[in-house]
Amino acid sequence: DVKxxxxxxxxxxxxGEKVFLECVQDMDHENMFxxxxxPGLGLRLIYFSYDVKMKEKGxxxxxxxxxxxxxxxxxxxxxxxxxxxxSMYLCASSRGGNQETQxxxxxxxxLVL
Amino acid sequence: xxxxxxxxxEMSVQEAETVTLSCTYDTSxxxxxxxxxxxxxxxxxxxxxxxxxxxxxxATENRFSVxxxxxxxxFSLKISDSQLxxxxxxxxxxxxxxxxxxxxxxxxxxxxx
Numbered sequence: 001d002v003k004x005x006x007x008x009x010x011x012x013x014x015x016g017e018k019v020f021l022e023c024v025q026d027m028d029h030e031n032m033f034x035x036x037x038x039p040g041l042g043l044r045l046i047y048f049s050y051d052v053k054m055k056e057k058g059x060x061x062x063x064x065x066x067x068x069x070x071x072x073x074x075x076x077x078x079x080x081x082x083x084x085x086x087s088m089y090l091c092a093s094s095r096g097g098n099q100e101t102q103x104x105x106x107x108x109x110x111l112v113l
Numbered sequence: 114x115x116x117x118x119x120x121x122x123e124m125s126v127q128e129a130e131t132v133t134l135s136c137t138y139d140t141s142x143x144x145x146x147x148x149x150x151x152x153x154x155x156x157x158x159x160x161x162x163x164x165x166x167x168x169x170x171x172a173t174e175n176r177f178s179v180x181x182x183x184x185x186x187x188f189s190l191k192i193s194d195s196q197l198x199x200x201x202x203x204x205x206x207x208x209x210x211x212x213x214x215x216x217x218x219x220x221x222x223x224x225x226x
Contacts, residue, residue, distance in 0.1 A: 104157050
C-alpha cells in the first residue's frame, strides 16, 4: 500500500512566522503535489514537483515555496504566515505519467492567528 | 485554463438507492484524464474511479460507474446500491497532458438509513 504521511495533523502559528509542512511518501513516486483545500473552492494546486530539485508553480503559489531535496520528501514553506493562509493542506504523490492516480496524505489543518 | 465544475454542493440518497453526481469541465485539449476522488469525514482522500479521455467505454468499479460524454465535457459519477460508508465529499478532477491537475469544489453526499 502507498503511504503518504504529513508531519502534523493540526498546527497553530502566529502571523509572520515561518512555517514548514513536511510530506513523505514511501512508494518511490516521481511526482509530488501540495494543495490547499477550502470550503466551496475544492482543492487548489500550490506547487508540484516531478523530480528531485524540480518544482513547478500551481494555481496559487504566492506566499509559498517548496523544497524537494530527496525523492521521498516534499516540503511546503510559508515564508511569513498570514491569516489568509489558514486552511487544510493536502500533500499527494503519484508515479510519473498523467494517467497515474494521486495518493493523498491525511492533511494538515493550519490555523494562523 | 481548464476548470472543473460540480454544480451540486450537497446531495442525499436513501440507502440501497442510486445517486448521480454531476461534473463538467472545460478544456481545449484532446488528451486528458478524469478522476473521481472520495474524502470521508476526517479521513484521507482516495481514488474512486478514473477515465482516460481517449477511451469511449465508460469506466466501472463495482458499484461506481461514470457517464463520460466527451463532446459535452461531462463526467458524472453514478453510485448504485448506496451504502452508509459512501457518505463523503466527492471531488471530480481533471489532469491534462502537462500534469496540470484541477479539482472541482466538491459534492457532499449524505446517505440516509
